[in-house]
Amino acid sequence: MTSQDDLGRDRDILETHETDVFAAFEGDVPVGTRTPSALSSRVRHAGPAIVAFVLVIVVWETLTTVFNVQAFVLPRPSVIVERFFATAGVIWGAGWNTLIEAVGGLVAGIALGVIVALATVRWVRVREGLMPFAIAANAVPIIALAPITNAWFSITSPVSKMAVVAVVVFFPVMINTARGLIEVEEEELELLRSYAATPREVMRRVRIPHALPYFFSALKVVSALSIIAAIVAEYFGGPQDVLGQYIIAKANLFVYPDAWAAILVASIMGIALYALVLIAERLIMPWHVSFRAADES
Amino acid sequence: MTDFVVHAQDVGKVFGAGGGRVEALRGIDVSIGPGEFVSLIGPSGCGKSTLLRLIGDLLSPTEGSLTVNGKPPSQARNDRDYGMVFQKATLLDWRTVQKNVELPLEIMDVDGRAVRAGEMLDLVQLGDFAGHYPWQLSGGMQQRVAIARALAFRPSLLLMDEPFGALDEMTRELMQQEVLRIWAETGTTVVFVTHSIPEAVFLSTRVVVMSARPGRIVDVIETGLSHPRNEDTRESQAYYDKITEVREVLRHEDKP
Numbered sequence: 001m002t003s004q005d006d007l008g009r010d011r012d013i014l015e016t017h018e019t020d021v022f023a024a025f026e027g028d029v030p031v032g033t034r035t036p037s038a039l040s041s042r043v044r045h046a047g048p049a050i051v052a053f054v055l056v057i058v059v060w061e062t063l064t065t066v067f068n069v070q071a072f073v074l075p076r077p078s079v080i081v082e083r084f085f086a087t088a089g090v091i092w093g094a095g096w097n098t099l100i101e102a103v104g105g106l107v108a109g110i111a112l113g114v115i116v117a118l119a120t121v122r123w124v125r126v127r128e129g130l131m132p133f134a135i136a137a138n139a140v141p142i143i144a145l146a147p148i149t150n151a152w153f154s155i156t157s158p159v160s161k162m163a164v165v166a167v168v169v170f171f172p173v174m175i176n177t178a179r180g181l182i183e184v185e186e187e188e189l190e191l192l193r194s195y196a197a198t199p200r201e202v203m204r205r206v207r208i209p210h211a212l213p214y215f216f217s218a219l220k221v222v223s224a225l226s227i228i229a230a231i232v233a234e235y236f237g238g239p240q241d242v243l244g245q246y247i248i249a250k251a252n253l254f255v256y257p258d259a260w261a262a263i264l265v266a267s268i269m270g271i272a273l274y275a276l277v278l279i280a281e282r283l284i285m286p287w288h289v290s291f292r293a294a295d296e297s
Numbered sequence: 298m299t300d301f302v303v304h305a306q307d308v309g310k311v312f313g314a315g316g317g318r319v320e321a322l323r324g325i326d327v328s329i330g331p332g333e334f335v336s337l338i339g340p341s342g343c344g345k346s347t348l349l350r351l352i353g354d355l356l357s358p359t360e361g362s363l364t365v366n367g368k369p370p371s372q373a374r375n376d377r378d379y380g381m382v383f384q385k386a387t388l389l390d391w392r393t394v395q396k397n398v399e400l401p402l403e404i405m406d407v408d409g410r411a412v413r414a415g416e417m418l419d420l421v422q423l424g425d426f427a428g429h430y431p432w433q434l435s436g437g438m439q440q441r442v443a444i445a446r447a448l449a450f451r452p453s454l455l456l457m458d459e460p461f462g463a464l465d466e467m468t469r470e471l472m473q474q475e476v477l478r479i480w481a482e483t484g485t486t487v488v489f490v491t492h493s494i495p496e497a498v499f500l501s502t503r504v505v506v507m508s509a510r511p512g513r514i515v516d517v518i519e520t521g522l523s524h525p526r527n528e529d530t531r532e533s534q535a536y537y538d539k540i541t542e543v544r545e546v547l548r549h550e551d552k553p
Contacts, residue, residue, distance in 0.1 A: 191381060194456075
């Protein structure tokens with residue numbers, strides 16, 4: 001009850017769907033039903049992005065060749081790709097180790113973020129005590145903690161890198177999920193109250209489903225962030241067979257195309273994690289508003 | 298006394314204290330019998346929604362005594378005596394129409410949910426839309442789902458807070474017809490908040506006319522229109538006369 005009282009609500013009637021006057025007399029035709037052209041429309045939407053990507057690569061290749069740009073400044077894409085295949089065994093091996101750190105930290109950070117978010121909703125005092133600090137902490141460059149976690153968890157252990165990733169992941173997940181759990185419409189809470197629903201039921205039937213889109217938007221951010229955090233943490237030292245150390249070593253030896261090939265591996269892993277989140281999102285909340293626009297057009 | 302579904306004696310509601318003190322309702326006496334359809338009407342700020350929320354135990358009175366089915370409202374709420382419909386349909390986006398209607402049944406752990414929800418959707422003539430999501434429906438259809446959901450667990454009292462306020466005029470008239478049909482079929486007692494005089498007169502057995510600052514009841518008008526009510530009712534002299542009567546009470550009260 002306390003949580004619903006302190007939140008102002010938008011009761012704007014304009015948001016509700018306007019009914020077509022004539023449709024009303026013809027038996028209320030539903031608006032926005034799914035069209036069969038959903039897939040082809042998605043392909044159409046992807047078209048400009050593919051063109052842009054190809055264009056960037058072509059311009060990059062042409063300019064670096066024409067102006068004879070040095071490899072340490074910017075290698076040609078064709079050289080990067082060539083090194084990517086030539087060193088595949090080494091960079092994917094290093095990539096795998098980095099991925100384990102990233103995913104380990106990701107899982108820990110998400111779990112912790114969700115648990116704390118649930119607690120902030122269940123106990124208003126926890127929220128009042130914690131939220132200001134959480135929001136402040138989110139603005140701190142947490143990545144700077146890396147040398148310290150190296151000291152805490154032993155520099156050779158992947159746990160020291162996972163810890164950095166977990167801390168980086170924790171705050172966006174916690175803040176977003178808590179927002180989704182709290183910012184439920186007043187009427188929905190009144191409705192559940194009229195059913196004499198227990199707080200547990202309110203959590204299960206309304207708050208958690210309502211928080212899912214917020215949770216997933218946080219996951220989209222942190223999935224890519226986890227790879228970044230893991231690599232930056234690796235820059236501060238530790239085992240050599242990881243992407244961060246490999247990139248540093250190659251850069252120190254002026255073998256920039258090899259460093260870029262490793263960055264390509266990191267990018268692919270980041271995109272793969274992001275794609276996994278998108279797929280999970282589709283499976284878990286197929287009803288969500290963000291999927292409608294593409295389906296309707 | 299226990300024969301009344303709603304029985305309010307000298308009920309008052311004050312929000313806040315000191316400088317921010319607002320007296321929303323004062324000296325409310327009203328009794329609503331089983332099977333009645335009672336509208337609360339008045340200018341904004343007259344406390345008609347507040348009164349509905351007091352009856353539904355979403356707020357507590359600060360003065361007087363209020364019983365629902367002879368019980369305190371909190372007890373009535375725990376006994377699941379209320380079905381509620383708001384101005385917004387308040388359907389859960391992530392549930393299909395069918396699952397939205399099943400929501401109260403799930404919470405109340407009722408058996409045979411799917412069958413019951415199906416019956417309710419048939420009642421509001423949306424049986425074909427059980428598998429749709431709320432956003433695929435028009436505003437009027439969404440509100441019909443909300444009504445089906447409110448009636449799914451057969452509450453003795455249906456509380457409606459400006460349920461058609463966001464709908465266009467044509468849909469609104471269709472919905473009024475629907476609600477009267479459902480009311481006749483189920484025999485549920487209805488308390489209906491509106492700021493539309495024709496709507497109040499068309500729907501109700503009695504119209505409770507309220508006035509603002511502080512919110513109080515100024516008159517209770519029996520509509521006396523015969524049932525079933527339909528398009529002919531809307532064009533009848535008796536209907537116009539009642540609208541005029543309610544309007545004159547409201548206008549008289551509006552003067553300082």
